Amino acid sequence: MSNCALYFILNLVFILLSYNYAVCEDAKPAGNKRYLLYDCNPGEGFNLRRDVYMRVANLVKSLRESKSCKGDDWVLVLPPWGRISYHWKEHGMEQSLIPWSMFFNVKSMSGFVPVIEYEDYIEEVGEAVIDELWYLQNYAEGWSSGTWEEKMHERDCIENPVYETDSEGKIRGWFWGYEETYAKTFKCVSVQGMSKLFVKPLCGGNTTAKSVMLDRGENMLHDMFGGKRYWDCRRSMVFADALIKTADQFRSKYLDSDDVRDKTVMPENWKDHKCTEDAIGGPYIAAHVRRKDFLYARKEFVPSIKQVAKVLSEKMKEYKVDKVFIASDGTKEEMKELKSLLPGMFMYKPTKTEKSEFKMGGVAIIDQIICSHARFFMGTKESTFSFRIQEEREIMCFPKHTTFNRICSDEGSDDCEQPAKWKIVWKSDSEIWD
Template sequence: MRKWIPLIEFEDFLEAKGNKLDAVYTLQHYAEGWGGKWEEKLDERPCTEDNPFVFLEDGLWHGRLWGMDIIAKNVTCISIQGQASTLLPLFTKSTIRTVFIGRAETILHDEFGGKWFWSARRSMRFANHLREEADEFRKKYLDSDDVRDKTEVYEDWRDRKPSRGTALGGPYISVHLRRQDFIYARQDEVPTLKRAAKQIAKLLKLYELEKVYIATDAPLEETKELQQELKSFRVFHYIPSQDVFNQWGDGGVAIIDQIICSHARYFIGSYESTFSFRIQEEREILGFPVDTTFNRLCGKKSKCEQPAKWKIVY
């Protein structure tokens, strides 16, 4: 990413500058919602979630972020509705020098899907240890590696030229099956396990494959039920060892899931899932065909609208 924009790792910044910040802004949505009218705005509001900082007798805020002790002169929760540029008044009308922005996913991109967006996205690489873990799983269980799959990555992301359709992918289908809260929040769009299995089986037969990799937040009993529904095929999913989980946590395991899904011959995701979006982006970077990337499982309807095709821009 340093080839795209000047940056420093957070822990390196704290080591160089100390752990005292001028301001911490935690972003949040407006508690009352949009109110039926879209407008760009931000306001200082009471925190809608637990604040990790406490105000002590020394007149400073003390808290921990990612296991690191942080001291701040001011801590503020900001309700915001808008894009990244909506934040500018927080910086341009102040003398603060060091700022931490928490929950930045609350805001929208100013140029989603454009050249600047894709340059930033292309500059982002998965951590080596997570990629190595995913690659080992692919090789061991899915007969997949970058050479045969035509998914080799350039050392310098800037050297990659437009390469639509050059990636083949491993001899398996990957599926992101969102469950848990999606079952209730998007019940018309999330398939039952039987319906999901039927769609997966159809794709496996179409592509003449026998292996499917499942990334899901489903509980163990549902995963077993899905495997039973697909008993005519070989079903795989990543289960980390306790040591791996303790070291990398849920976030690391999620990245491993994304890497494995990104390298499949064909990917099918879940309706309006950010996790699926990230896999589709990675497949765009790797050069997969559009029709093997932008797909999603249908819910109650046998045919459903497929996701928007946010194609890569160089």
């Protein structure tokens, strides 16, 4: 064998050994995998729950970056949808046990923090069990000094939580409709503060449990509302493909709208998106007209049907369009009256199959997608449904004057208070905590 051949063989062996070593290094065991679960008060609506997700997701982001959590591989377990009785009119199990993948692109969400569906969690841990359940509550004494102070303490329960201990000592409760699920331990935790307040107690300060559930997650506040992390998380919440497709088909068929002409084309990966020019939107305007509980809970803000028609007719002339899309929980009679006053009015009316396939949450999202692509949008004051549409339009780079608007009440003046203009944040603002 020549020296050249021997040299070649020795180099090949060295390369193979180096490759195997690198593979072994990459395949080394991950850190201590831990799971964070959460739930909300049953009375909270669909769009508020989406906001609570963002608070918890940012907590998981902080847990994964914190020095005190070194070695812990935190994963967020998505709570199955269901039991939103007021907003989701259909009752029964068909409106429970709903995975997030029915409404959102879970792979896209995992681009912000690792997330898994609850059934995947059960498969990973081998049983429908949660090590610790923390029931979040306010402080019984309220604000002791009248000034804001971040704090958290394990306390006696102010109210009787909807959990019971069975004969085997297992904590039983709703748990998203999964009857087999139980928790090993339970405690009430009074909390007043932002999500990052949970980092220290979750990273060995108060528990080393493999899985922790935070019930009544709405008691946790945003760390940096409107900051880059807020928007990164929000941008990752891309809707499910089936919902986008259905909304796009409606836009094309009835509203002469498509992403290319409307300048609303989005990249496959949300991280690749930047605002380089303003979106135009389809040749229609859109409005969210909230009725029902708002008619008595916020009656001073709610316009009459005639006022809605008057304002929208004026906006249609201003934007030189002859079509208007309405998303509303109004009665059939109210919408019939509005249609008579707005001949160019369209609404998305799901078929029986679509209702069954998309559920109430999916139908609401389709309404939001169509509204968010309009040339001009008007919402309802203090409605999270409207706020989510405004966020979508911010993400798609619509001008703010076409996004942050509302229809004033009949008694309201032409310059009644309009929604706050929340500007999307693209660049980092050093939101890293130890």
